[in-house]
Amino acid sequence: MSRFSPYDNNGGSCVAIAGADYCVIASDTRMSTGYNILTRDHSKIYKLADKCILASSGFQADMKALQKLLAARHLIYQHQHNKQMSCPAMGQLLSNTLYYKRFFPYYTFNVLGGLDNEGKGCVYTYDAVGSYERVGYSAQGSGSVLIMPFLDNQLKSPSPLLLPAQDAVTPLSQSEAIDLVKTCFASATERDIHTGDNLEIVVLNAGGVHREFMPLRRD
Amino acid sequence: MKLDTTGLESALPLFGANCQMVDGFTAAPAFELPTTLDFDGFQKEAIQMVKPAKGTTTLAFIFKEGVMVAADSRASMGGYISSQSVKKIIEINPYMLGTMAGGAADCQFWHRNLGIKVCRLHELANKRRISVTGASKLLANILYSYRGMGLSVGTMIAGWDETGPGLYYVDSEGGRLKGPRFSVGSGSPYAYGVLDSGYRYDMSIEEAAELARRAIYHATFRDGASGGVASVYHVGPNGWKKLSGDDVGELHYKYYPVTPSTVEQEMVEVSAA
Numbered sequence: 001m002s003r004f005s006p007y008d009n010n011g012g013s014c015v016a017i018a019g020a021d022y023c024v025i026a027s028d029t030r031m032s033t034g035y036n037i038l039t040r041d042h043s044k045i046y047k048l049a050d051k052c053i054l055a056s057s058g059f060q061a062d063m064k065a066l067q068k069l070l071a072a073r074h075l076i077y078q079h080q081h082n083k084q085m086s087c088p089a090m091g092q093l094l095s096n097t098l099y100y101k102r103f104f105p106y107y108t109f110n111v112l113g114g115l116d117n118e119g120k121g122c123v124y125t126y127d128a129v130g131s132y133e134r135v136g137y138s139a140q141g142s143g144s145v146l147i148m149p150f151l152d153n154q155l156k157s158p159s160p161l162l163l164p165a166q167d168a169v170t171p172l173s174q175s176e177a178i179d180l181v182k183t184c185f186a187s188a189t190e191r192d193i194h195t196g197d198n199l200e201i202v203v204l205n206a207g208g209v210h211r212e213f214m215p216l217r218r219d
Numbered sequence: 220m221k222l223d224t225t226g227l228e229s230a231l232p233l234f235g236a237n238c239q240m241v242d243g244f245t246a247a248p249a250f251e252l253p254t255t256l257d258f259d260g261f262q263k264e265a266i267q268m269v270k271p272a273k274g275t276t277t278l279a280f281i282f283k284e285g286v287m288v289a290a291d292s293r294a295s296m297g298g299y300i301s302s303q304s305v306k307k308i309i310e311i312n313p314y315m316l317g318t319m320a321g322g323a324a325d326c327q328f329w330h331r332n333l334g335i336k337v338c339r340l341h342e343l344a345n346k347r348r349i350s351v352t353g354a355s356k357l358l359a360n361i362l363y364s365y366r367g368m369g370l371s372v373g374t375m376i377a378g379w380d381e382t383g384p385g386l387y388y389v390d391s392e393g394g395r396l397k398g399p400r401f402s403v404g405s406g407s408p409y410a411y412g413v414l415d416s417g418y419r420y421d422m423s424i425e426e427a428a429e430l431a432r433r434a435i436y437h438a439t440f441r442d443g444a445s446g447g448v449a450s451v452y453h454v455g456p457n458g459w460k461k462l463s464g465d466d467v468g469e470l471h472y473k474y475y476p477v478t479p480s481t482v483e484q485e486m487v488e489v490s491a492a
Binding site: 005006095096098099100101102103104105125127129130131132133135145159160161162163 | 250251252253262264265292294296299301302303304305306322323324325326327328368369370447448450461462463464465466
């Protein structure tokens with residue numbers, strides 16, 4: 001008699017890359033449960049603020065609840081402070097929100113991408129209970145163990161902990177970063193059963209938000 | 220058992236009476252608990268699923284010139300290295316540092332909470348900085364109230380207050396120890412070996428930093444769960460200062476440079492018989 005589990009893993013992968021003045025956030029659009037595909041066009045990317053975009057893989061019901069909560073908190077912030085929340089501020093809000101459910105976690109593996117107060121790209125990567133870190137690039141989800149080593153090989157930037165400090169943003173141009181992301185997902189789709197169908201890429205830069213799609217293998 | 224929520228209370232109700240807009244978000248500063256008959260079993264399963272990042276080496280010691288604090292920067296989730304650039308030395312305030320070992324989210328949240336809520340509130344209420352003794356005691360009491368619920372925190376609070384340098388070890392079992400030398404984490408046995416054998420009270424800052432750096436390096440060499448960048452901080456009468464951050468791979472070749480060895484026997488082609 002197996003006990004009821006409140007969680008399920010809907011699979012999928014998310015990637016974000018920070019550039020000098022842009023940020024690329026991408027995820028596949030397959031939603032699955034076990035070996036079954038539930039839908040081929042489910043978006044895991046959500047715009048929280050003008051300069052802040054969240055991508056989450058894992059349990060999509062928890063993802064939906066988290067998105068709603070953060071959107072509501074952002075609305076309250078806008079009413080109280082008469083401005084949009086910055087990406088670093090949203091980063092810490094997300095960390096605290098995740099930790100407040102420490103004893104009944106949100107089963108989501110998040111990547112937050114956006115532009116910081118100086119207009120440089122920033123990416124924050126999280127674990128399920130809220131530990132977070134600002135990085136130059138990150139992958140989360142079922143394909144992350146396939147994608148991260150590839151990104152390390154292509155983008156490995158000096159650690160932000162080194163003294164004297166060295167910059168963590170990638171030297172790639174925006175179009176090179178988009179091509180890199182397409183390559184990542186094409187490869188991950190080959191070897192991860194939960195990743196595939198369609199790739200949604202969102203690019204955030206000073207000119208605004210730009211969204212594009214690319215088909216992936218549907219098998 | 221009442222959970223200690225002093226660290227979670229929001230400051231908003233103090234500012235004005237017209238806060239209806241935020242009711243529901245800041246009204247109850249409590250952790251949501253799952254409604255299940257078997258809380259421990261649920262936590263065990265949840266932690267397996269979440270696989271929090273741990274495995275680390277951190278150390279701190281008191282010497283003549285203050286407190287030296289050092290840590291590696293690797294976070295592992297099971298066998299997967301989730302990050303090589305985790306900040307394990309957390310800057311609670313300009314004169315107090317905390318180290319992170321155990322669950323990354325647990326340590327990050329409670330240290331952030333300690334700095335922003337507990338320590339700052341004390342400063343504002345008492346018009347003086349909180350002592351290291353006080354900060355570590357408040358943290359230990361908070362963690363004690365969550366004892367048995369699965370938090371994993373093994374931290375050292377290091378700082379300089381009116382009584383001089385202070386160093387306390389605090390963990391999620393509720394333990395709190397005052398001492399001159401500590402190392403915490405999976406790599407701590409290796410770090411203790413180097414630290415204990417090289418320690419003298421009257422070292423200069425550079426000697427102490429080099430000892431701390433070497434101890435972290437040796438721990439990362441032998442412990443698979445430790446690695447990345449070895450950071451070293453010094454806490455003096457004017458607060459803390461980061462002294463160095465070195466990649467341990469490069470430290471290896473600094474301590475053990477490659478020397479060309481003399482060739483004993485050269486391999487030669489053997490003609491087919």
